[in-house]
Amino acid sequence: MSTRSTMSRRGWLRLAGGTLAALQPLFGDASLWAAPARLGENMTADGVPRFEHHALGGERELPALRFAGWHPVKPEMLVLMRRGPSQQLHRLAGPGLAPEPLTEGRDGVGSAKWEPTAGYLVFTRDQGGNEAWRLYRLDAGGDAPVAITPEGERVSEYAFLPAGQGLVYLQERLDRRPRPGTPVEDDGEDGGEDERVEAPRVAASGVESALAVDDGMKDVGQEGAKDAAREVDASKLLSTSPALANLWWVDPARPQERRLLGATAGRLTGLRVSPAGRVLAMVTRDGRSQTLAFALDGSGARAPGAAARLGLGTGERTEDILWRRNAAVGEFRHLVRDDVAHGRHRNELTDVGADLEGLAEPPAGSDRPLALVYNVAGVSALRLYRPGTSPVEIAQDLAPGVIRGVSWHPTLPLLGFEQVSAESPSRLYVHALEEGTTRPWSAAGEGVPLRSAVLRWKSFDGLEITGLHIAPPARFTGPRPVYISLHGGPSSQARPGYVAGVLRALVEQLGMHLVMPNVRGSDGFGKTFLKLDNGRLREDAVKDVSALLDLVATRSDMDAARVVVAGGSYGGYLSLAVATHESPRLAGSICRVGIANFVSFLENTESYRRDNRRAEYGDERDPAMREFLTSISPLTHAEAVRKPLMVVHGRNDPRVPFGEAQAMVAAVRAQGTPVWFVSASDEGHSFTKADNRAYLNQASFEFVRRVIGGISLER
Known part of the structure; x- marks a missing residue:
């Protein structure tokens, strides 16, 4: 018997359930009457016969917490955890405490970030798994979320500007629509099996880069370094009106006030905001890639180094430093130091022999080190690095696993991250810089771990x-x-x-x-x-x-x-x-x-x-x-x-x-x-x-x- 219709399935289950219940007194132990596996609310199983539910063991969803970000002032986290049918946003006020739910609904939350003044937070949500991520504002008072970006667009990356100047985001046009007759859930809210392809997180900031790109910055010491400040002709890469990929500025408190900063018929990736407030993104079109700095007034884009003459940002820094990873030298991704003000970059730690898979930049003005995550034969190694010294490995007592989401607290000397290991599906940790200790903020998994x-x-x-x-x-x-x-x-x-x-x-x-x-x-x-x-x-x-x-x-x-x-x-x-x-x-x-x-x-x-x-x-x-x-x-x-x-x-x-x-x-x-x-x-x-x-x-x-x-x- 194939299961094709959700309505007919429900009717059959009601009938079968009632019949079995009536027959149970005649035939003894109810355990002999195993319940059939039940389809999800919006599922179709074509060609799948009726079969009995299995006790898989470990089938219950474990409380896997994903680290989404820090509160700007308090020692508390934003975390993502399954609540009801989907992954929702929670507040975690301290180690071992119960997460407090902030959102609900059938559609899950992809990422979240506090506004620097902590007046509100912004999170992403799609609809029915379509990855058309929208930005929503959630005020600190807990009112209903307010949509910031229009429906039908896809937000791929976003980042706050300093000093309450608003938010910038990359948006991509969608050109596919559901086929006629294909139902799409719309409940007003916004992997898969355990080996499923994971639902993607929308990047909250663009500190990553591709393996090998022309990023538009010159090596320090390279002949003709003055060219680093020269303006480039961006007209061949950019459009003057909304196109396939767009960079927008918006005031989340007044979503109707948004401004187009750049657009292209190609791709926009690698969104970054420098400590001085400069907005950078990589434009790729017709096989050409270029990192450009975009003016906040929407007047155009120039190569990094020319940005100072445009008056971008709020600072008067002689240096404006960002860090990223690239594989410009050797086989593996390594650390790159970008001097945005002068349009120069310097490759660092190129001889590690392992892939740099993640990094956390220290907050502007702090004396904290960079946090670097290396992939060493498949296992993550977390290291602290101050330029000019050798990286120092921390959290060495953790079980072998994969570290993700590493992030410094904006004002406190705390480094947060999550780790997946044989012992836990996702456990939260905090490294206290001053004490030099790493402690868990959430519990480990249950049962005997299966090690590979x-x-x-x-x-x-x-x-x-x-x-x-x-x-x-x-x-x-x-x-x-x-x-x-x-x-x-x-x-x-x-x-x-x-x-x-x-x-x-x-x-x-x-x-x-x-x-x-x-x-x-x-x-x-x-x-x-x-x-x-x-x-x-x-x-x-x-x-x-x-x-x-x-x-x-x-x-x-x-x-x-x-x-x-x-x-x-x-x-x-x-x-x-x-x-x-x-x-x-x-x-x-x-x-x-x-x-x-x-x-x-x-x-x-x-x-x-x-x-x-x-x-x-x-x-x-x-x-x-x-x-x-x-x-x-x-x-x-x-x-x-x-x-x-x-x-x-x-x-x-x-x-x-x-x-x-x-x-x-x-x-x-x-x-x-x-x-x-x-x-x-x-x-x-x-x-x-x-x-x-x-x-x-x-x-x-x-x-x-x-x-x-x-x-x-x-x-």
Whole structure:
């Protein structure tokens, strides 16, 4: 029995529930009558038979807190935590205290930041997972949120100006609309399974930069340094009226008062506000990138260094310093010091040999050091750095994991951050600079942590590929089935983290090996490795997974006849590609929000990200590249998928359009292969609503249980 209609499902459940309740006295213990797994409120399960709810263990949502920012004066945090169906904004007044909710609703909050005077805060929220992030003002008195930005626009980055001068934000035009007949939830308010693609955070400030760009600043000491202050012709990059990407100034207290500072038919990224109040952003158009300083009166933009003559900002500083990361020298991202006033930059700490993945600049006027987060073989190392000295590592007693959201308190010598590890899905910490101590502000996870080891194998060309491996408990003997989980990106990385929900159940209840590969193109291994899957090299990453299957076949503890491959987003493409190339060696595969046809994907993804994706995958407008992209697309080879497939997709996905899933499902079913197709009308590129996630976890576990056990998927 397939579940296609939400209304018919509810009616059936009411009828079935009443019948079972009436029969229970006749047949004894109610535990013999397991309840069916229940669809989320806005979900559709096409081709999925009725199945019983599983006690997955660790299924209950743990109180994972995400650090959003500090109060400007008080030692308290803004944190994001699930409340009801979605992630909402909370206030955390101190270590060990209960978070106080600030927002509610079915749609979640993406990020938040206090205005420097603490009169109000600003947060982001989308609708139904569509990633059309809007800015909202929430006053300190707790009144209802007020929308700052118009509906139908997407805010990608935002930052406050100093001294109460308002807020600047980057906005991108959206050109996709829901298909006719596709329901979109509208309840007036604004990942997925545990291995889901995470809902993106909208950047509150742009301190990051791309791996390698022309940022428009000169190296200190370079011949002709006076050119750093020379004005550039921005007319070839910028527009005089709103375009695809726009930079706006707004007074959040009077949202109707906004002013266009810059616009381009290309992309605007890397929004930064200097200590003196200068507004910088990187403009990319037609393959050219340039960092420009924008006048607050909307009169134009110039190269950094020319900004002083325009009277930007409020300070009279001889130096106006910002810090960022880049990979201009060597294989890894390193620290870069930008002197905005003079248009110069200096590369620092270029010989660390590890990727600089995050940094926190000290507040203007303070004597605090920079906080640097390095990715050392997948594990985060937190270091404090004062220019001219060597970085000093702190928080060394923490369990190995990933550190995110590192941020200095605006007025107090406190450094906040969150960490994901095998012990906790996300735990908050604060380092007190004066005492030199690091203490938790939230509790650790529950249960016995599942720790990973590094698995290594050689690919077709001799390149060493690594992945994380979690073995099943010792009570499972003999060759055990294998679950291969492929990360998205592609420039992402499988790293040590917390395993719960469906993944934990696969390991502990089904006795599966969990392998999380870092195929070529993954981040954290240097620029050369990162580029090894670009353009026409795309299927080399698929061959890395094939080489992993070769390894599985040689191991006595792994059952090569019972392998499931799964992934989300780019990992969804990989899972489909492996299913077309390696179907005889698989038991089944799962694709979540994955690319089925590179050409239709590039033509239909949101235009604000299309050129960026063309740089990664190839330009489908070129006839030769179009032919190549078609030839490697899983949809082209759908007839080769002979093992069961599960497809998961949100109908509001702006990145990988829903049509990718529909086309692949139809093509695979056309040649007789069973497909489970799970979708939701209130989700986008990840499943974030609690009820949707609960069913998705249940269905994923049931799918895997059946394919490795030889159980029919159709009844």
